Amino acid sequence: MRILILGGDGYLGWPTAMHLSALNHEVTVVDNYLRRRLSFEENVEALTPAPNLLERIRLWQEKRGLTIKPYIGDLSDWSFIANVFDETEPEVVIHYAEQPSAPYSMLNRAAASLTLNNNLNVTANVIYAVREFCPQAHIIKLGTMGEYGTPNIDIEEGWLDIKHKGRSDKLLFPRQAGSLYHTTKIMDTDLLWFYVRTWGLRVTDLMQGPVYGIFTEESRGHEELLPFFNYDELFGTVLNRFIAQAVAGYPLTVYGGGGQTRGYLNIQDTVNCVRLSLENPANLGELRIFNQFTETFTVNELAEKVKTVGKNLGLNVKVKRIKNPRKEKESHYYNPAHTGLLDLGLQPNYLTDKALEEMLSHVEKHKNNIHEHKIFRNTKWD
Numbered sequence: 001m002r003i004l005i006l007g008g009d010g011y012l013g014w015p016t017a018m019h020l021s022a023l024n025h026e027v028t029v030v031d032n033y034l035r036r037r038l039s040f041e042e043n044v045e046a047l048t049p050a051p052n053l054l055e056r057i058r059l060w061q062e063k064r065g066l067t068i069k070p071y072i073g074d075l076s077d078w079s080f081i082a083n084v085f086d087e088t089e090p091e092v093v094i095h096y097a098e099q100p101s102a103p104y105s106m107l108n109r110a111a112a113s114l115t116l117n118n119n120l121n122v123t124a125n126v127i128y129a130v131r132e133f134c135p136q137a138h139i140i141k142l143g144t145m146g147e148y149g150t151p152n153i154d155i156e157e158g159w160l161d162i163k164h165k166g167r168s169d170k171l172l173f174p175r176q177a178g179s180l181y182h183t184t185k186i187m188d189t190d191l192l193w194f195y196v197r198t199w200g201l202r203v204t205d206l207m208q209g210p211v212y213g214i215f216t217e218e219s220r221g222h223e224e225l226l227p228f229f230n231y232d233e234l235f236g237t238v239l240n241r242f243i244a245q246a247v248a249g250y251p252l253t254v255y256g257g258g259g260q261t262r263g264y265l266n267i268q269d270t271v272n273c274v275r276l277s278l279e280n281p282a283n284l285g286e287l288r289i290f291n292q293f294t295e296t297f298t299v300n301e302l303a304e305k306v307k308t309v310g311k312n313l314g315l316n317v318k319v320k321r322i323k324n325p326r327k328e329k330e331s332h333y334y335n336p337a338h339t340g341l342l343d344l345g346l347q348p349n350y351l352t353d354k355a356l357e358e359m360l361s362h363v364e365k366h367k368n369n370i371h372e373h374k375i376f377r378n379t380k381w382d
């Protein structure tokens with residue numbers, strides 16, 4: 001298939017590009033290095049430097065003899081994205097290209113504005129480009145479990161059957177985000193749903209939980225093909241941060257009571273979920289939603305796991321509860337459905353001690369690159 005990966009230089013985009021290329025799909029990646037630029041500007045670069053996208057592609061070609069086609073440019077610029085779609089005529093569009101950090105979106109007005117403009121304009125441009133150049137194409141969009149928030153009822157996969165005053169309907173599950181970034185993801189979903197109803201687009205919206213890990217089948221053993229591993233508060237996801245904190249001897253930063261529960265998944269499962277969605281497309285005129293995670297943990301449980309496995313590796317891991325810089329419930333009901341991707345054949349890679357050991361050992365090798373002052377900067381929601 002001709003597959004266009006938007007945000008193909010990112011933490012998830014690059015492993016996805018390699019995986020689909022390894023399966024002999026015709027893969028094109030697009031990126032404007034926004035993630036790299038923001039990390040640089042905020043002085044929170046990844047644990048190890050990653051070669052730029054063109055160099056990554058060259059290394060991939062050298063190792064596997066496979067070609068990935070790159071475009072470098074800003075997808076919120078219509079003339080650029082129109083040219084990309086016109087030239088590639090994709091059958092599948094995987095849309096990762098957003099500003100993905102909740103704390104970054106809460107930094108200040110400029111960061112909020114960048115997040116809002118970038119995320120919504122890219123999504124709107126993707127919708128228009130699909131309509132104009134490839135109306136049959138399947139859009140696979142990365143949403144987030146954070147769109148639902150933490151309601152006091154079970155979370156369904158996207159849709160809720162509602163009975164109200166004797167009548168019933170199936171409506172999008174109520175959403176209530178916990179950051180501006182998550183709010184942009186809700187707005188993305190609303191945009192997609194509007195144009196699915198209006199123009200009959202074919203869309204899968206993957207409500208993904210926080211991803212952890214670094215290795216996927218294609219990069220294991222090839223350090224230069226690994227994705228970014230951020231350990232800072234802005235761009236590092238919670239488990240990745242705890243791993244680096246454990247290695248650095250920095251007390252694990254549990255926010256508040258630590259009872260915040262979320263659905264997590266290994267980066268290998270992200271790649272597999274996207275592939276399964278692509279192999280089993282949504283119908284034209286359908287907004288299909290899957291909840292993309294494999295198991296739920298409280299923050300305290302994650303910290304305890306890292307502490308236990310770290311101890312076995314000889315690390316002296318301490319856990320510190322700090323005042324929560326975010327506004328969120330620290331103890332709450334959480335029971336989200338997640339059967340859709342399992343029904344498509346997902347075989348989860350769970351968070352085993354072995355998986356934790358592999359991550360800790362990898363980060364340990366690069367311990368000298370961890371700068372303590374970059375770990376926590378206390379970005380407040382106030």
Ligand SMILES: NC(=O)c1ccc[n+]([C@@H]2O[C@H](COP(=O)([O-])OP(=O)(O)OC[C@H]3O[C@@H](n4cnc5c(N)ncnc54)[C@H](O)[C@@H]3O)[C@@H](O)[C@H]2O)c1
Pocket residue numbers: 006007008009010011012013030031032033034035036073074075076095096097098099100118122142143144145208209210211212237
């Ligand atoms: N990483 C997670 O834990 C997680 C969890 C849930 C959802 N998501 C979603 O998955 C997607 C990918 O996340 P990620 O962690 O790989 O983030 P990332 O920042 O590493 O990847 C996004 C990529 O898109 C690029 N990009 C952004 N705006 C662009 C633009 N205007 N033009 C061209 N390229 C642009 C960035 O430079 C970056 O390389 C995001 O939409 C994010 O919201 C991620």
